[in-house]
Amino acid sequence: MKDDAFDYVVVGSGSAGAVMAARLSEDADISVLLVEAGRRGRNPMIAMPAAAWINFARPTYNWRLFTVPQPELLGRAIYMAAGKVLGGSSAINTMNYMRGHPMDFDGWGHAGATGWSYSAALPYFKRCESYRSAEYSEFRGYDGPVGTTKARAWGPLQEAFLAAGAETEAGLTDDTNGYRQEGFFTFDQTIADGVRQSTARAYLRPALARPNLRIAVRTQAHGVAIENRRATGVVLAHAGQARTVRARREVIICAGAIRSPQLLMLSGIGPAEHLRGHGITVVLDAPGVGTDLQDHVEIQLTWRCPRPVSHSRYLRPDRAALAGARWLLKGDGIGATTGFEVGAMLRSARNVPVPDTEVYLYPALLDGDRPHLTMHGFGIGMNLNRCKSRGTVRLAMADPTGAPLIDPRYLSEPDDRTFLIDAIEWAREFVDRRPFDGLRGAEIGPGTRDPAEVDRWLRRELIGNWHPAGTCRMGTDARAVTGPDGRVHGIESLRVIDASIMPQVTNANLNAPIMMMAERIADMVCGRALLAPEPVAIYRP
Template identity: 40%
Template sequence: MQTADFIIVGAGSAGSVLAERLSASGRFSVLVLEAGGSDRRFYVQMPLGYGKTFFDPAVNWNFKAEPDPGLAGNSDHWPRGKILGGSSSINAMVWVRGAREDYDDWRDAGNPGWGYDDVLPAFKALEDNEAGPNAWRGRGGPLHVSDMRGKVHPLTRLYLEAGRQAGLPLNEDFNGRSQEGVGVYQLTTRDGRRMSAARAFLRPAMKRGNVRVETGAHVTRVLFEGRRAVGVEYEKGGRTLQARAGREVILSGGAVCSPKLLELSGVGDPAILKQHGIAVVHANANVGEHLQDHLGINYTWKARQKTLNQVLRPWWGKALVGMQYLFARSGPLSMSLNQGGGFFRTDASRPRPNVQLYFQVFSTVLPKPGERPILSPDPWPGFSIGLSNCRPASRGAIHVRSADPNDAPRIVPNAFSTNSDVAEMLDAVKYLRKLASMPALAPVIAEEVLPGPSVRSDEDLVADFRRRSGTVYHPVSTCRMGPDAATSVVDPRLKVHGLEGLRVIDASVFPSNVSGNTNAAAIMTGWKGAEIVLEDQG
């Protein structure tokens, strides 16, 4: 049986940071258990290669949500990283922290130490931002953030001008003073390779003698003595093994796997646990509840000028960009699907932006089975503008399907289950057409392909976004943080209410979702969480 001071379950965005920070002094031993395998794969390291990992069971849990009435009965695909680096190894690499108000909301919900002024030092400390340090950006940290403003496709410049013509300011840094406006996204890449949490944090930690990382280690339950977590049980290579924690067990499985593991371990709603024959160790009906996620949709146009479709679709184009990437680590393969983006308010009376924009210089209307068709775009020139809601009111849940650890959990998003979410999305999709009608973009548009000019009435627009919308892969809050065990799972120190020696540190603890991509906030949570753990160790 292995022993370590700290056992970290999951080598993802937060878990990788925890492993590095908790082991840095040499004072503590750390065991990291990861169900997936190595991140040293070509399509993981190549930034645009995430189209190949979107359905790949070798690196992806490939979860599937339940049929959702809010999405016209569709069962949404939920990719989550099953690999060193977790979802930071298969995501779109956009580095958006969220708005100041998001974190102040966390603090005001009864979580001292989690306001914007509290988390900003953590963001700055972990960053190595190519754009240079200032009041908001950090330089010299482990995680390199690339400034892509000089590398985007010319059509992205037209999108930025269209945003300005529509009344949005040009925003040079969505992580700076304000989110509002249009601009070019910063990416977690370096020298043309993905800068995942594994590359930035876990790989350096693995060089230390006090860190052990086991891959292919699927943790099936937390072990308790009384109300104290003392270790974990896990499966590896067909064997059932145990590991003991001298100080703490830390769950970093993310918004899907952390609540699942708590329930498998007997921590959750007694009615759900008893339904599946799981003995109750500690009752907390909040486990797996309060699920929040961002929902997105693309509008697509056929263009009058060349887009990346004409480069990435033909064999000779693939060969060209492939050589460009292999020999110079540059070109389209070194970037993300989303080059431009932004944040806007669907109503001027709103105090802050409530919708995020994504600009993509190619189109994928014609899908390729078994693959997100990033590397096989449409045979005609096209581009898309997408959006997602920032703070939806709808709430879902994630719970175990059975007592078998190998069964995928039951994911119920409850998308668009509130009138306010439907009304907000209706206003948002109308804004996409406003952007496309601006003088900068209108001349390059040949026709609207999706949803098409026939979709005009409010009723038809709502039906369309219910049918075509889906997760943008930002689930949070299923083990949410709060001061009261009656409404939350962990306290502001990230300790599981009512238990000892057990914390959850990942995106599942977010009290509410952040405005924008969640990976930056998850990495910050790992950094801040490590600080809290070390403080509590004295």
């Protein structure tokens, strides 16, 4: 990297950063530097959907963060995956394409993010997407960069899940990203022609030949250079050498809900007393930086399966090798799926306005963080998408190479625990339905009906869903960090664009809404007219 100055310096190449760099560099007169701490990620295991489980465990492409010990979870430090590779977490996630409920985005506007609404977001969701379907929907995009398809792998467990779902009050929905989010469905996935559609593949690969786009991998941002409350560049480190690269127009931080607030605090933007405690000169006392950390939480109930129909049958080394070879040659077979084929979005009570519960079938048992190789079984995952518990991200040290202190305060609000206890009972009743007859063996987890033991099991097994958000949230109140365009309040020429600016985490996975946000804010940065809002009717129970 020989140049010392660019018009825009984008930090982080994930679901937001890759989109921003690609869109900004469409103007040949604008120079863009995209900074990524990880590698380029040329390993075919990134492109192969079934290998997602391998990438979760590999530090090569993963920051492998941990929370501080959680008092309500028996003092456990909870693992949190985060992508460290071109494409960020979009290169290692489970590829479920879920936008969230329309009322999520209307709620952002009500929370002070003026201009955000579902009708404003919809045209940008459509711009992102190339939906592979023979049926047209006004909710979907068909010529965008990111290929999406319905999950294809199938079997008796998936059939039983949907058949049991059809018997419930929620019933089935044919498109959870369309008119009706609520119900049981086949997942949409960021997979096309059997290949993962990360933002690196979808957005950066077509832009690589542009002479005005420079990508610096294995390069970590250590801080934002600020003069007179204006961002002027970024301090970067590569191969042990540090240098400052100037940004003539803007610095755009897209490092995610954990690393973005860390980078702001290292740059002197954050809670003043906390910064002084680490010997950092305060540039701007911004008490909201690193606060309001939100995440989805997950618990998975498990059962043995008396029939050999779980995904474990594919995982014997010889069969896994054959599946990998087939995927390399044809791009199909079990290697082209993730194991997450069917799920549901449900309301926890009739008076809840939007689905706040995500349910999924995992057609195998887990042995640690990987599928079990020999024992047949299945899991029903229950995700709470509207946690009341809120946490923080704080500096552990002033050293930018160290991980920050991540404290989601899981289950610190008693209502979250009550919700999950009820969810456990719902899952049991669901699996007791007739379609699971012949597939439902002994319950493994919790494996007890004793309330005290179930509570202990919950605290021992609960994990975060790796969907952190809200730590640099948009708004107009005193604790808001950014405005509706991602600009950092009180600092010129500095934006944050990623899940950290969400006023409220969406009721679904985060990859899709983050790409949408980046598409929309890219138009703002470039001074282009925003796409016209698209008011549409949505299902209301």
